[in-house]
Amino acid sequence: MKTLQCFKQGDGNGGQGRRLERRLSLGDYKKAVSWSKYLVAPPGAKIRGGGDEELWSADLSKLEIRVKFASGRHSRVYSGRYAGREVAIKMVSQPEEDAALAAELERQFASEVALLLRLRHHNIISFVAACKKPPVFCIITEYMAGGSLRKYLHQQEPYSVPIELVLKLALDIARGMSYLHSQGILHRDLKSENVLLGEDMSVKVADFGISCLESQCGSGKGFTGTYRWMAPEMIKEKSHTRKVDVYSFGIVLWEILTALVPFSEMTPEQAAIAVALKNARPPLPPSCPLAMSHLISQCWATNPDRRPQFDDIVSVLESYKEALDDDPSFFVSYIPPPLQHQQHQQSLLRCFPRYKSLRRSASLKA
Numbered sequence: 001m002k003t004l005q006c007f008k009q010g011d012g013n014g015g016q017g018r019r020l021e022r023r024l025s026l027g028d029y030k031k032a033v034s035w036s037k038y039l040v041a042p043p044g045a046k047i048r049g050g051g052d053e054e055l056w057s058a059d060l061s062k063l064e065i066r067v068k069f070a071s072g073r074h075s076r077v078y079s080g081r082y083a084g085r086e087v088a089i090k091m092v093s094q095p096e097e098d099a100a101l102a103a104e105l106e107r108q109f110a111s112e113v114a115l116l117l118r119l120r121h122h123n124i125i126s127f128v129a130a131c132k133k134p135p136v137f138c139i140i141t142e143y144m145a146g147g148s149l150r151k152y153l154h155q156q157e158p159y160s161v162p163i164e165l166v167l168k169l170a171l172d173i174a175r176g177m178s179y180l181h182s183q184g185i186l187h188r189d190l191k192s193e194n195v196l197l198g199e200d201m202s203v204k205v206a207d208f209g210i211s212c213l214e215s216q217c218g219s220g221k222g223f224t225g226t227y228r229w230m231a232p233e234m235i236k237e238k239s240h241t242r243k244v245d246v247y248s249f250g251i252v253l254w255e256i257l258t259a260l261v262p263f264s265e266m267t268p269e270q271a272a273i274a275v276a277l278k279n280a281r282p283p284l285p286p287s288c289p290l291a292m293s294h295l296i297s298q299c300w301a302t303n304p305d306r307r308p309q310f311d312d313i314v315s316v317l318e319s320y321k322e323a324l325d326d327d328p329s330f331f332v333s334y335i336p337p338p339l340q341h342q343q344h345q346q347s348l349l350r351c352f353p354r355y356k357s358l359r360r361s362a363s364l365k366a
C-alpha cells in the first residue's frame with residue numbers, strides 16, 4: 001500500500017513508521033492517509049520549483065505525519081515531526097468541483113508561505129517548511145502544544161482570567177502585531193482561534209492565509225475574514241488599513257477579559273449587520289477595569305483613525321503592567337464616576353510621566 005510506504009519512508013531511522021501505524025486508530029489513519037497520500041516522496045527528494053520554492057520546499061522524507069488535531073475552514077491540521085522537530089502540518093486540499101475556490105486556496109497558500117518566510121519574532125508562529133503537491137498543499141510550522149487561545153478561554157469560567165494573565169496575553173499579542181505592522185503586513189483575521197499558546201503560555205499569532213502587504217491589500221471585496229472579529233469598514237467591503245487589526249485586537253482583548261464568545265447570541269451574519277449598521281459592540285462588563293475598557297473602546301472605535309497604533313497599545317499595556325507590579329490594587333474594579341475617573345488619570349500620571357504623551361498619541365482621552 002503506497003501510503004503506508006510514505007510513512008515508513010518518512011521514518012529515516014528505522015521503525016518509526018511502524019510505531020506510527022500502531023499509534024493511529026484505523027479512523028485516524030484513514031483520515032491522515034486521505035490527504036497525506038499526496039505527500040509521498042522518495043527519501044531525500046525535494047519538490048523542485050522556480051524562484052522561492054527552493055527556499056521553502058519540505059524534504060518529505062524527513063516528515064512524519066501523526067494525527068489530525070484541528071481543522072480550519074478549508075484545512076486539516078496534523079501533529080508530526082519534521083527533521084526531528086515537533087511540528088504542526090496544515091494541509092489544504094483544493095476542491096475538484098470548485099475551480100474558483102481551488103485557485104483562491106492556491107493563491108492563499110503562496111501568499112501565506114511568502115509572508116511566513118520573512119517573519120521572525122517570538123510572538124509570531126515560526127515557519128519550518130511547506131510543500132506544494134496539487135491538489136494538496138501543506139504548511140509546516142512549529143507546534144504549539146497549548147492549542148488556540150479560543151480553546152483556552154473556552155475552558156475558563158466567564159470573567160475569571162486573572163488580570164496579570166490578561167495583561168501578559170494582551171501584551172504578547174500586541175507585540176506580535178506591532179512587529180507584523182512594522183513589516184508592512186496586515187493580518188486581517190486576528191481572532192482568538194488564530195492566537196496559539198505554548199505549554200508555558202507563550203503566545204504566537206498564526207494563520208496568515210488572508211494577510212497582505214499593506215501596499216497591496218486592495219478593498220475588502222469578496223473577503224473571507226471572520227465576521228465576529230471584523231472591523232466595520234471591512235464588513236462594508238470598503239478600503240481598509242492596518243487599523244482593521246486594531247479593531248480585531250479590541251475584540252480579542254474583550255474575549256480575554258470575559259472568556260466569552262463575542263456576539264454569541266447572534267449568527268455571524270447578524271453580528272456583522274449589528275456592527276456595521278448599528279455600531280454594536282460586545283458589552284463591557286461593569287467589572288472590567290476602567291483602564292482596560294478605555295483601551296478596548298479605543299481599539300474598536302468606528303472611525304479607524306481614532307484607533308491607536310500597536311506601538312502605542314504596547315506602551316500603554318506596558319505602563320499598566322508596571323503599575324500593577326507597583327500597586328496590586330491598580331486595577332481595582334469599579335464603575336467610573338467622573339471624579340474617580342479623574343483620580344485614575346492623575347494616578348496614572350503620577351506613576352508614569354510618560355503616560356501623558358502616550359495618552360495623547362493613543363488618544364486615550366477621558
Ligand SMILES: Nc1ncnc2c1ncn2[C@@H]1O[C@H](COP(=O)(O)OP(=O)(O)OP(=O)(O)O)[C@@H](O)[C@H]1O
Nearest residue numbers: 070071072073075077088141142143144148193207
Ligand atoms: N502550529 C500550530 N500549533 C498548534 N495548533 C495549531 C497550529 N497551527 C494551527 N493550529 C490549530 O489549527 C487551527 C486551524 O489552523 P489555521 O487557523 O492555521 O487554519 P485555517 O484553515 O486558516 O483556519 P481558518 O480559515 O478557519 O481560520 C487553529 O485554530 C489551531 O487550533
